[in-house]
Amino acid sequence: MKKLLSLIILILFIQITTYSQKFEFDSYGIKNRISGNSVRFTPANLTIKKIGDDFQILAYDPRDGDLSMKVNVSYTSYDNTMAAYFYRGTVNFSGPFDYDCIIMSYLDLSEFAKGKGNDKDFIFDKYYEIHIIYDYKEVNPLDFRNTLSIFPINNVERRIAEQKKRQEEEKHQKELDEIEKQRKAKEAEEEYKRLNEFLSSRETKQYDFAEIKSSVNEEIERKIKNFLKKEITDNSTSLDFTCNISLTKDISGKQNSKANYIGLNNNNLKSKIDNYLKTIELPESTLFGTYTINTYTNYSFNCCYQVDTCRVVKNNKKVSASDTCEKLIKEIENNNYPLGKYTAIISSSTVNEYRVEKIVFKSFKGYGGSGYTLLSLIVPGVGDYFVNGGKGSMLGVNSPPIFTTIATLGMVGSGIYCKSLSNSNYDLYHEATKQSDIDKYFDLANNFNKASYILIGTGAVLWLWDVIWTAKTGSENRKASKLMKDKLSFSPVLLDNRNYGIGLTYNF
Numbered sequence: 001m002k003k004l005l006s007l008i009i010l011i012l013f014i015q016i017t018t019y020s021q022k023f024e025f026d027s028y029g030i031k032n033r034i035s036g037n038s039v040r041f042t043p044a045n046l047t048i049k050k051i052g053d054d055f056q057i058l059a060y061d062p063r064d065g066d067l068s069m070k071v072n073v074s075y076t077s078y079d080n081t082m083a084a085y086f087y088r089g090t091v092n093f094s095g096p097f098d099y100d101c102i103i104m105s106y107l108d109l110s111e112f113a114k115g116k117g118n119d120k121d122f123i124f125d126k127y128y129e130i131h132i133i134y135d136y137k138e139v140n141p142l143d144f145r146n147t148l149s150i151f152p153i154n155n156v157e158r159r160i161a162e163q164k165k166r167q168e169e170e171k172h173q174k175e176l177d178e179i180e181k182q183r184k185a186k187e188a189e190e191e192y193k194r195l196n197e198f199l200s201s202r203e204t205k206q207y208d209f210a211e212i213k214s215s216v217n218e219e220i221e222r223k224i225k226n227f228l229k230k231e232i233t234d235n236s237t238s239l240d241f242t243c244n245i246s247l248t249k250d251i252s253g254k255q256n257s258k259a260n261y262i263g264l265n266n267n268n269l270k271s272k273i274d275n276y277l278k279t280i281e282l283p284e285s286t287l288f289g290t291y292t293i294n295t296y297t298n299y300s301f302n303c304c305y306q307v308d309t310c311r312v313v314k315n316n317k318k319v320s321a322s323d324t325c326e327k328l329i330k331e332i333e334n335n336n337y338p339l340g341k342y343t344a345i346i347s348s349s350t351v352n353e354y355r356v357e358k359i360v361f362k363s364f365k366g367y368g369g370s371g372y373t374l375l376s377l378i379v380p381g382v383g384d385y386f387v388n389g390g391k392g393s394m395l396g397v398n399s400p401p402i403f404t405t406i407a408t409l410g411m412v413g414s415g416i417y418c419k420s421l422s423n424s425n426y427d428l429y430h431e432a433t434k435q436s437d438i439d440k441y442f443d444l445a446n447n448f449n450k451a452s453y454i455l456i457g458t459g460a461v462l463w464l465w466d467v468i469w470t471a472k473t474g475s476e477n478r479k480a481s482k483l484m485k486d487k488l489s490f491s492p493v494l495l496d497n498r499n500y501g502i503g504l505t506y507n508f
Contacts, residue, residue: 046150050113055087057109057130059150069093071132073103085109091134101134195288202291203251209297212285220247220280221299225351227276231269232305233349233356239266239305243273244298249282251292307347309362314339315388328359338480339388341365364484373471380463381405383470387477404466411459415452422448 045060057071073089085105090098103109106127132148133139210217224245232239241264249255257277261270285295310325312332319329328344331337343363349356376383384401425445432438 048109048112050110054089055103055109055113057150067094071101071103073101073109075109088139091132099134099136100139101132102139104131104133105129198288198291202293204294206248206294206296207285207287209247209249209282209285209295212295213283216283217297220282220297224277224280224299225301225354228273228301228303228351229349229354229356231272232303232351233347233358238307239264239269239303241303243301243303245277245301246296246298247277247280247282248294248296249284250294253284253292255282301351304350305347307345310344310346312342312344314342327357331359338484339477340481340484364481372474373467376467376470379405380408380466383474384466387470387473404462408459408462408466411455411462413459415454415456415459417452418448418455419452422446422452 045062045065047056047058047060049056049058054072054074057069057073058067059069060066061068069091071089071091073087076086076088078085082104083106085103085108087103087105087109089101089103091101092098105112106129109130112130128151130150132150134146134148228243242262243264244260244262246258246260247255248257257274257280259270259273259277264270282295282297285293287293308325310328312319312325312328314332314337319332325344325346328342328346332342341364342361345360345362347358347360349358372383372386374383375386381401381404384404388401422445425441425448429438429441429445432441
């Protein structure tokens with residue numbers, strides 16, 4: 001009985017003398033006494049316990065909350081000179097073994113364990129500094145080489161300020177939530193009001209389809225525009241009219257189309273457009289979920305189609321036309337078309353900002369071939385008229401064929417005349433009796449004879465050159481004409497662009 005009573009008393013004594021203070025500091029500091037460097041950790045958790053006559057200090061890693069230091073010490077003495085408390089025990093830095101250590105503190109650890117300083121804002125104050133001096137062997141309390149200084153840093157005022165800030169933020173958030181709740185309620189009420197108004201006018205009100213489905217509306221407009229471009233291009237007469245189109249669709253799905261024409265008298269084209277509009281499907285539109293609505297859309301197209309016949313002649317000098325055909329002239333000049341006469345139909349179709357121009361070659365007649373060489377062989381320059389249209393010759397593009405005829409025959413004729421003069425003077429040379437006359441007529445006969453050779457030779461060269469040039473030009477004409485006729489059998493090609501351009505269609 002006495003032993004049981006003694007055990008109970010011992011347990012009560014331990015409970016009475018065992019108390020601790022768990023510091024949940026915003027941060028705590030560690031200072032190296034030798035270097036004076038200090039580090040502040042936040043957040044931090046530091047616990048100081050008193051267990052009987054012993055004390056325990058636990059420090060936790062602020063990064064992951066793991067235990068980083070464990071100190072177990074017992075009180076040894078108080079030094080009046082240093083005004084410090086000393087404790088002896090062990091320290092472990094989460095490693096495999098313990099260090100011997102001495103703790104020196106200016107405040108009794110039991111005061112820390114009771115919460116001393118936990119109600120005060122202090123930072124690195126000497127009064128609250130805890131020295132942990134440690135070593136493998138005997139610890140020298142005067143040797144601070146292995147010293148860890150801990151400063152509990154507890155900013156109560158900041159905690160209160162932060163708590164107050166959180167409370168204000170929570171209050172403000174509640175106010176915002178209430179405002180948002182009222183806003184949603186008001187929106188719901190307005191939405192309900194709009195729905196009722198919509199339902200009451202749903203059967204009679206029409207909505208603009210272009211505003212509801214703009215991209216689809218633009219696609220329908222493109223389809224109609226392409227159809228109009230094709231149809232007005234297939235006409236043989238000029239057109240200039242405006243087409244106003246209206247498409248409607250009611251809530252039952254019934255669709256109507258209507259076209260109003262201004263300036264169009266072609267009933268066949270009107271019928272084609274009306275029939276095409278019947279194939280256009282205006283997609284169903286809805287509001288407030290699945291409620292179908294009446295929709296409408298309007299389009300306006302300014303259509304113009306012009307057609308003209310143009311005749312162009314290309315020779316060695318230039319490309320010319322009897323009337324204004326600038327685009328055809330540029331086309332022939334820029335694309336190395338062969339020499340000859342062209343007849344083409346130029347048409348242009350415009351739908352709003354889109355314009356397409358088309359050239360249809362109806363006929364082509366090239367200049368003569370190499371067969372006309374025979375004419376130049378008979379009379380120089382005559383074949384030139386047939387292989388180049390009378391424009392230019394072997395002497396150049398600015399020299400007409402008559403120049404070749406005059407130059408060649410002039411040379412040959414002059415040579416023959418000089419030859420006759422040479423013969424006449426040669427006869428006089430034989431008839432002369434005086435030495436002076438003999439010398440005179442001999443020189444004249446000799447000079448006229450040389451001149452005849454030069455003139456006839458030059459004329460022959462020009463004649464031969466003309467024959468060769470006529471044969472070469474005629475051969476090139478024949479090849480180019482064949483190539484052009486092959487081109488004229490190609491399928492139509494249109495150049496479709498927002499800007500002006502030329503599209504070519506070859507028909508022969």
